[in-house]
Amino acid sequence: MSGECARPFLKWAGGKTQLLDKIKSRLPKEINNGRYTTYVEPFVGGGAVFFRLAQTYDFQECYIADINSDLYITYTVVKQNVEELIGKLRIIREEFLNCDIETRRDFYTTVRSEFNRTKNEPDCDRYSEAWTLHASRLIFLNKTCFNGLYRVNLSGGFNVPFGKYKTYPILQEEILRADAEVLQKTEIYQGDFTHIATHIDENTFVYFDPPYRPLNSTSLFTGYAKNGFDDDEQRRLAAFFAECDAKGARCMLSNSDPKNADPKDEFFDELYAGFNIDRVPAKRMINSDSSKRGSINEIIVTNY
Ligand SMILES: C[S@@+](CC[C@H](N)C(=O)[O-])C[C@H]1O[C@@H](n2cnc3c(N)ncnc32)[C@H](O)[C@@H]1O
DSSP: OOSSOOOOSSOOTTOOGGGHHHHHTTSOGGGGGTOOOEEEESSOTTOHHHHHHHHHSOOSEEEEEESOHHHHHHHHHHHHHHHHHHHHHHHHHHHHHHSOHHHHHHHHHHHHHHHHHHTTSGGGGSOOHHHHHHHHHHHHHHHHBGGGOOOBOTTSOBOOOBOOOSOOOOOOHHHHHHHHHHHTTEEEEESOGGGGGGGOSTTEEEEEOOOOOOSSGGGOOOTTSSSOOOHHHHHHHHHHHHHHHHTTOEEEEEEEOGGGTOTTOOHHHHHTTTSEEEEEEEEOOOOSSGGGOOEEEEEEEEOO
16 A cells, blocks of 8 residues: 555646545535445546545446547556556656756657657557556656646647746656556546446446536637547537436536636536536636636536
8 A cells, every 4th residue: 555645647637636625525425335336437537536536435346438548558557567657757757857958858859759659559559568658658748748738739649848847746656556556446448438338327426527618719628639529529428418317327527617708608507407507616727827727617517
């Protein structure tokens, strides 16, 4: 047992660390007595909610998924091969810290090119040693890129520039080990949120944290994957939420509140009519300009 609590090993846009207390206070009460044996999170991202809930409550099984294949590979490596991953991160950290300030940027750019070049190699289709290297590169890039963002261009290449910081938390071995422990009872999937449907029944708690609906055209952030998440996707998700509800699962979903930009915007109120919608204050971290990170509402929808 490691001394650290399990928590995200990556910084991820939309990460829910700062909403955790509000999420926890809205969980179904029976979650405390083991009523829900299965935890499902179909948009896991950095996993702030997953890691917290999976180590707090006694779920027998957890299922996490994300459409992002780099995330899938990295979660799988943390689960199956954490010590080898730590070894690779130790090497990459040493090489990086041995560079002087100016050449660190070049080192970063080389790792980024290798990361993008090798992700389409055949070995990347199945678990292999190449996965451990790929996972270590993703973690390295996440800890050294500008603002810790994951963003891809139209051809799927990671394109975030280097970030100049005083320190770089490239290797957080105790967190990785604690995460690996939680992942032992977890199945990891890559793909669309609907693929995880077979694991959802009346004994399941499902937490949905889809990409935010943009508040306005300038706050658009669609860089998690090549194909963004538009209003039709939000509608498809609402239909899936209703399906999970009909199966008897307890469901919670968070999103941005369009009323922040237009108080008359009823998009989610209409999509989730019949469910409970709470509005909670949150700080938006996605804006790289910290002066523009104001407090705005998010919505939390529950079916209980
Ligand atoms: C808001 S983030 C999740 C943040 C996460 N809960 C956290 O705490 O870091 C949304 C995630 O949905 C994923 N995603 C986008 N479209 C998807 C789809 N159709 N099916 C499954 N995952 C998808 C993105 O790759 C991204 O990681």
